[in-house]
Amino acid sequence: MIQIFIVDDNNVALAGLKSFLRNNRSLIVTGEARDMTGALKAIDPKSVDIAIVGLDLPDGSGIELCRRLQVEFPGIKCVIFSAPADAETLTRAALAGAFGYLTSNLPGETILQAMHMVSAGRLAFDQRLIEILIRHVRQSAAIESALRELTFRELELFNSVSDGHSSQQIAERIGIAEKTVRNNLTKLYAKLGVENRNELVALSAKLREGLIQPQLCNNPRGTRSAA
Structure with missing residues (x-):
């Protein structure tokens, strides 16, 4: 069972993502937060394998949260979940230690596959962003x-x-x-x-x-x- 923590203040994206994740038996949502401060306080590293993080948070960026997670909870793998990004944003995400960057309009099957890839220690960047x-x-x-x-x-x-x-x-x-x-x-x-x-x-x-x-x-x- 892959344990997921979600960080996003977009109600629509948050509801859709939670609904999809909870309908897959191999995944479990163990917590959520709407900003970076709340996430860092709420995350229990024993119950989180992957943090799915929105790019724009009320008190910072998802990229900065990925960087913080790498320092404070190195066992947690971070995946950015947002709209398509430019090359600089993707590079910053990679340098911050993100294991993946997924766009919010991806099919559910692709997201599920990405979660298993990241859980196994592999990178999962949206193929459309590779170019x-x-x-x-x-x-x-x-x-x-x-x-x-x-x-x-x-x-x-x-x-x-x-x-x-x-x-x-x-x-x-x-x-x-x-x-x-x-x-x-x-x-x-x-x-x-x-x-x-x-x-x-x-x-x-x-x-x-x-x-x-x-x-x-x-x-x-x-x-x-x-x-």
Whole structure:
């Protein structure tokens, strides 16, 4: 018997999920909560094998709850149950230790199979989301390759823009003309496949969150070159 704890504040999704789970003899719902705080207080690790968690909770995200469960109750496997997600959300869920991500419109048979897969220690991500993840991985690989080829000056510009410095501030700090900074930034955007400063800052945020994990400047020639 697989013991399930449900965390969701969506009444319709909650009722439908409970009804389905309770009609399957191999599963048993041992508890429920509507937010992260309530879940962490109510969960008894001895009576929970899998926590099915909504993505958006009143006091946090399902992804953060998965992360907390991994730390506080490492024996409990977490599955996100929500609407289809983008690649970044899926990546965050995986990094938080989620064993699965299921969309709420999946057939009951698929959900049942996923519960048995997760109980056995296997991952169960909605097959329709796999393509999104694969595209994200390929895009990340291309970005990582580009980052490794950056020169020392380009890395300096990348970090300065990421820290919120204007072109004028960067020019004054490193002792070059502001026009040269703008020209070098244009080249940097092209290398990294971004259109402007905002997209460069967004890329930096992904790096800092661990959504992309490159080894910067593996090219030894890049460490001495000037852009």
